[in-house]
Amino acid sequence: MNVVVLVKQIPDPEALVAIGGDGVSLDIEQKFALNLFDEFAIEEALRIKAKHPGKVKVMALGSGKTIEALRTGIAMGADEAVLLEDEAFLDGDGYATALALSRAIAKEPVDIILCGRQAIDADRGEVGQMVAQLLGLPHVGGIVKLDVADGKAVAEVAVEGGKETVQVQLPAVFTAQKGLNEPRVPLITGVMKAMKVQVARVKAADLGLTADQTGRPGSKVKVVQYSLPKKKPAVQIIPGTPAEAAVEAVRILMDVERVL
């Protein structure tokens, strides 16, 4: 069974994010980590491989530190790493990113495509589903359980107020939700392997993509400007004993803010 895992290297959730002077770029502190949900995706791929021998390929689109996400995948146990690295790919929206990734995936036969439910930087949560549609495949979003057998997969999804079990024909795309598994911590031998791994590089031209299909020119949705959220006014501490403060809090919520 051949599995491709789409991963993303993202700024650490605590990294400082500032808006560039032009208003359409961001200055992000150079602290990065593998996207949280992608760890579940890699782990699941490795568990599938343990039952259904085949190849696990980690794939990412990006520049600079992106290769670290792929190294983490290799360290955990993935067999191959592919990096879509080209100036042309930069600043793409969900569509442009999904188009490039779907072309790269289609280069080799694949049974299962896994990725995180969403990357917690751009918070779009679009790419997995778009890749599926571009490849004409089904997808199941936000899975918490996956069983693969006989060219089919049965997945469980935690839905609002319940649980749903669905069956899909393979190949298919699955996006991983927290609860799917407990990602392993890479062993030192894995880390050594990751340091030496040959990462295959793919350019836009290798995927038959022209300049107007990638990056910002290829994006259907473009950032006009970034801004900072309005700061909440400084907290108003309600004084008094716990009992007094509780009564005063209720008064404020009911009579002043009128939210209760």
Next chain:
Amino acid sequence: MVFVEAKGDEPRKVSLELLSEALKLAGSGRFCMEAVFLGKLSGTVKEKVLNYTEKLIHVTDPVLENYTAEGYALALAGYAREAGAKLILAGATQRGRDFLPRVAVLLETGIASDVTAANWDKDPLTFVRPMYGGRVLAEVSFSASPIIVTTRPNSFAVGEPLAQKGELAEFQAGITPAQLKTTVIKTEETTLGKVDLTEADLIVAGGRGLKAAENFRLIEELAATIGATVGATRSIVDAKWRDQADQIGKSGKTVSPKFYLGAGISGAIHHIMGMDTSKVVLAVNNDPNAIIFNYANYGIVGDLFEVLPAMTEELRKRRGK
């Protein structure tokens, strides 16, 4: 065009928010509006939706009785093409966020996901979406058509119902089971009737400061008094004191209620990212330096084991009147 979603016999609140917004736009004369519902439409939902739309299109293909991303995407894209929709709005619910990216691909356009504000007066239209867990807001515009947007629940207000109900029309998208590679095997409802955190107006959430699973009843009692939904932090869920469905934060749910009370929550960035668009925030913590106070409108520095029961009692007294 507004995609309308229902839960049981109720249209989702976010659907009514978007219909209200669309009615305002239609009132300005720049757009005409219609609501689109896929699959089995109950009489109650139909009547409630018709209060908020000039026209409701019911797509009746039998394959839509169960939700599948493939089927819903084909149906909505099919109708949008037929109707020549320029703007498709849907709630950023789990379902909306799941299948609308596929609609975007089918219509060769993009999508702005989890939008919290729209600039209807700008040309081109722009939409605001939080990124990096709400630390930056991106204003985006479309260079493709139609425009597809999912909006975060509680971002827009539900307006007054129409004086005259809208009309209902049926549409067949012509989707056959053979086109779908997904089958729903089983659907289990565990918490039917409870307001989901993502759509809740009022939330009472607890963290590590509660010290033990059984103490969560303090949170539950206060929540029950005001009809709020209970939330929890990641450490509480990881400790199995509460179900994963109750988790607020980066690896849980993003909430945007009118009122959020956080008790015994220190304010780890992962939690803040999931609640910082709440309108009024009250934090209760015995540590005056707890980070959550930086994100709160009101704070009580004190023991939650005293503050919560006192609040519950006072609320019962005042609301009993």
